[in-house]
Amino acid sequence: MHDEHQIPIWFFIGLLLTIYGVLILGCGIYNVINPPEHPVKLANLHMDIWWGILLLVIGLIYSIKYRPSGTD
Amino acid sequence: MKLLKNLCIAAFLFVFLMPFKTATAAAGGAASHLLNLSPIDMVIIAIYFVVVLAIGFYLKKYASTSDTFFMAGRKMTAWIAGLSFISANLSSLETMGWSAMAYQYGMLGAHAYLIGAIPAILFLAIVMMPFYYICRTHSVPGYLKLRYGEGPRALAGISFTFLTVMVSGASMFAMAKILNLLLGWDMNVSIWVSSITVGIYVFLGGLLSAVFNEVLQFFLIWLGTILIPILGIISAGGWHKMLETAQKNAAIIHPTVQNADFTSLWRNLGSFDTNPMGIDWFGMVFGLGLAVSFGYWCTDFLQVQRVIIAKDLRSAQNGTVIGAMLKMLVPIIVTIPGLLGLAVLLNPDGSPMILVPESDPRANITLRTFNDVLPLLMGQYLGPGLLGLGVTAMIAGFMSGMAGNVSAFATVWTYDVYKPLLNRKASDKHYLNMGRWCSILGVLISIATAYALFYFSNILEFLQVLVFFFIVPLFGTVILGMLWKRATPAGGFWGFLAAIIISMSMWVFVHTFPDGSRPHPSVLISNNAVVSVTKQDGDKISRVVVESGQIQTTNVAIPLEAGKEPVTSGQFTVPQTGIELSGIVKDDSIAKNLRVLVPDAVEADTKQHTKFGVEGISLVLKPGVTIRASYIAKKFDAAAFNPAHTKYVARSEKAKPMAVNMYSAFWSLLVCLSVTIGVSLFTKPKPVEELRNLVMGLTDIPDEGPCPWYHNPKLWAAVVLIILIAINIIFW
Numbered sequence: 045m046h047d048e049h050q051i052p053i054w055f056f057i058g059l060l061l062t063i064y065g066v067l068i069l070g071c072g073i074y075n076v077i078n079p080p081e082h083p084v085k086l087a088n089l090h091m092d093i094w095w096g097i098l099l100l101v102i103g104l105i106y107s108i109k110y111r112p113s114g115t116d
Numbered sequence: 117m118k119l120l121k122n123l124c125i126a127a128f129l130f131v132f133l134m135p136f137k138t139a140t141a142a143a144g145g146a147a148s149h150l151l152n153l154s155p156i157d158m159v160i161i162a163i164y165f166v167v168v169l170a171i172g173f174y175l176k177k178y179a180s181t182s183d184t185f186f187m188a189g190r191k192m193t194a195w196i197a198g199l200s201f202i203s204a205n206l207s208s209l210e211t212m213g214w215s216a217m218a219y220q221y222g223m224l225g226a227h228a229y230l231i232g233a234i235p236a237i238l239f240l241a242i243v244m245m246p247f248y249y250i251c252r253t254h255s256v257p258g259y260l261k262l263r264y265g266e267g268p269r270a271l272a273g274i275s276f277t278f279l280t281v282m283v284s285g286a287s288m289f290a291m292a293k294i295l296n297l298l299l300g301w302d303m304n305v306s307i308w309v310s311s312i313t314v315g316i317y318v319f320l321g322g323l324l325s326a327v328f329n330e331v332l333q334f335f336l337i338w339l340g341t342i343l344i345p346i347l348g349i350i351s352a353g354g355w356h357k358m359l360e361t362a363q364k365n366a367a368i369i370h371p372t373v374q375n376a377d378f379t380s381l382w383r384n385l386g387s388f389d390t391n392p393m394g395i396d397w398f399g400m401v402f403g404l405g406l407a408v409s410f411g412y413w414c415t416d417f418l419q420v421q422r423v424i425i426a427k428d429l430r431s432a433q434n435g436t437v438i439g440a441m442l443k444m445l446v447p448i449i450v451t452i453p454g455l456l457g458l459a460v461l462l463n464p465d466g467s468p469m470i471l472v473p474e475s476d477p478r479a480n481i482t483l484r485t486f487n488d489v490l491p492l493l494m495g496q497y498l499g500p501g502l503l504g505l506g507v508t509a510m511i512a513g514f515m516s517g518m519a520g521n522v523s524a525f526a527t528v529w530t531y532d533v534y535k536p537l538l539n540r541k542a543s544d545k546h547y548l549n550m551g552r553w554c555s556i557l558g559v560l561i562s563i564a565t566a567y568a569l570f571y572f573s574n575i576l577e578f579l580q581v582l583v584f585f586f587i588v589p590l591f592g593t594v595i596l597g598m599l600w601k602r603a604t605p606a607g608g609f610w611g612f613l614a615a616i617i618i619s620m621s622m623w624v625f626v627h628t629f630p631d632g633s634r635p636h637p638s639v640l641i642s643n644n645a646v647v648s649v650t651k652q653d654g655d656k657i658s659r660v661v662v663e664s665g666q667i668q669t670t671n672v673a674i675p676l677e678a679g680k681e682p683v684t685s686g687q688f689t690v691p692q693t694g695i696e697l698s699g700i701v702k703d704d705s706i707a708k709n710l711r712v713l714v715p716d717a718v719e720a721d722t723k724q725h726t727k728f729g730v731e732g733i734s735l736v737l738k739p740g741v742t743i744r745a746s747y748i749a750k751k752f753d754a755a756a757f758n759p760a761h762t763k764y765v766a767r768s769e770k771a772k773p774m775a776v777n778m779y780s781a782f783w784s785l786l787v788c789l790s791v792t793i794g795v796s797l798f799t800k801p802k803p804v805e806e807l808r809n810l811v812m813g814l815t816d817i818p819d820e821g822p823c824p825w826y827h828n829p830k831l832w833a834a835v836v837l838i839i840l841i842a843i844n845i846i847f848w
Binding site for chain 1: 178
């Protein structure tokens with residue numbers, strides 16, 4: 045699995061979660077500014093904002109810790 | 117930079133595939149679909165496809181020999197092996213299916229993740245893994261070859277390859293059907309887009325690609341689903357309030373098991389009728405906990421392959437123990453949503469929402485099904501963005517399950533069928549190419565199976581029990597081979613075969629109806645028929661009149677002419693006097709409610725289209741209405757169990773399908789062990805020299821050197837076992 049120059053799976057996971065975190069956080073902020081006409085239950089908890097932040101943090105930790113070296 | 121290039125190629129491919137998908141979604145019409153995705157949700161799904169394709173392209177260079185393609189180079193760390201091991205089993209069919217089970221059976225559904233998994237996984241880690249690992253087998257059938265010889269290997273290899281592609285096709289069909297029902301996506305597009313994606317990344321990266329995507333999928337499934345239990349429990353007013361409401365609503369939702377306890381693991385298993393699963397503790401412990409669980413977790417090659425590719429034995433064992441730990445957590449995202457379905461899914465008037473099994477004629481016409489419980493909760497709690505993540509988790513689960521089956525198919529076919537039986541002396545490159553093309557072949561056969569299911573959907577009934585036919589006997593054969601050096605090749609072969617035959621025979625027996633299995637009396641009013649509906653007490657339908665059009669009746673006696681015997685089959689036109697069908701129908705002297713299904717009719721007064729389903733009300737047919745009547749009595753019905761026969765298999769007429777399956781597995785294991793031991797005692801065993809590194813007592817477990825206490829698999833296995841016992845006591 046860990047061929048010397050192989051990018052670890054954790055980097056791909058970090059990358060994906062970072063992108064998802066940004067998108068979901070952005071979506072959550074948009075929903076605060078423009079509340080949807082038919083909100084889901086418990087929308088008042090703004091779970092999209094909190095979840096977006098969580099994904100972003102996990103994603104950044106993984107992306108940075110397992111970022112590929114220059115040879116890749 | 118190469119990674120960037122790979123991303124570009126993947127994006128390019130996706131651009132070709134995705135427009136079909138979005139166009140179909142847009143054309144689907146939102147009203148009848150359970151979930152409506154926003155553009156941001158579609159972007160999230162699209163990014164997932166791009167990333168998995170990019171991973172496939174990237175990993176191609178690391179799968180250049182047969183060992184790297186089929187066994188991922190045997191370099192996995194314990195964590196990756198453990199995550200992959202558990203993810204291979206955590207497909208969307210699993211999460212949706214077991215949420216549905218929890219909705220149907222309450223907390224008992226969690227047993228699949230506790231006694232139905234953990235002891236077996238720990239047994240695999242501590243007892244069986246050394247044998248699998250030391251003999252350096254490529255597959256479980258490969259172990260059978262070394263231990264027993266060619267006969268059992270060929271039987272296991274052929275049955276396994278058949279099983280994997282059939283299951284893969286069934287998963288594909290189920291995925292396409294679910295995406296169609298939930299999102300309105302065209303089934304053909306779902307099948308081809310997912311298959312092409314899986315085909316590409318398994319073709320390029322082999323098992324390595326499959327494992328990478330399984331680990332990725334693990335994160336997506338958890339991060340996409342865990343919000344449902346969190347928000348659901350908040351919404352229900354806390355854990356205890358949720359259980360209380362679920363138990364109260366279960367009596368309304370499941371009236372046939374009104375007194376059953378839905379919120380405990382063991383205290384309701386004293387007899388068959390005190391729990392919703394219709395099973396007792398013996399069936400649960402020896403059927404699920406021993407036969408099914410050990411069969412599945414210890415010998416299903418798809419699972420075992422994930423951990424035998426670890427970099428060393430200790431990593432393989434620790435990976436398996438990590439898998440057990442993670443498995444115990446799955447009820448959080450599976451069982452709790454099922455219980456939440458009972459507690460928080462409500463109709464607009466505040467009454468509990470009733471979901472029905474897929475086999476119910478009202479399913480997807482007037483009522484949603486058990487399988488919809490998770491998507492319904494997603495729609496209730498997840499807004500734009502989060503819903504996309506949830507749906508992506510679902511798609512990822514489907515595709516990763518398919519990739520697992522396809523890569524396992526390629527391995528077993530190449531190593532256990534093609535190499536020993538067809539071409540023994542080819543080069544490594546030849547076997548690598550065979551594996552690559554087998555991946556494509558596996559995908560194509562899966563697609564063919566999926567399309568076969570369009571026309572023969574009853575095959576699904578058969579597929580669900582295939583696991584019981586093959587996996588349980590396989591475990592009996594393997595475990596005796598590992599633990600008993602006297603087990604002979606003839607004993608292994610005949611024990612395996614006898615257990616498969618007895619499994620199939622029991623299945624046929626419980627589905628056989630000497631007096632005929634008669635479907636519930638029902639009337640289906642054809643599309644665009646004109647109906648008048650009388651309502652009372654608000655919206656409750658009390659009478660239906662068919663003004664014109666056609667109806668189909670099943671097992672209903674129709675009083676066509678006064679003074680004459682009613683008729684049950686044929687095609688007629690309602691005479692001038694009209695006909696009234698009673699809401700109560702006598703079927704073999706048992707009174708049953710007449711079921712009336714109206715998927716798409718026109719209301720006489722308003723000319724509006726309507727759909728509904730009712731039971732036990734009278735139906736009036738106006739002159740001129742056409743009746744197509746049929747009387748069905750099947751001697752064999754795969755969808756029904758004959759109680760008069762199940763009592764011989766599962767010890768009680770009250771035993772329900774799940775109990776019958778558990779007991780069948782137990783008997784099958786018992787037959788396998790008995791026949792293998794019996795035949796072995798009268799046949800010649802293999803010489804001891806040939807059994808070295810294959811049988812307990814003849815295998816020296818290599819000393820891997822000292823390790824810190826926190827790397828000791830036995831310690832962690834003991835910790836997991838203690839947690840398992842604690843969970844069972846807490847939720848007793």
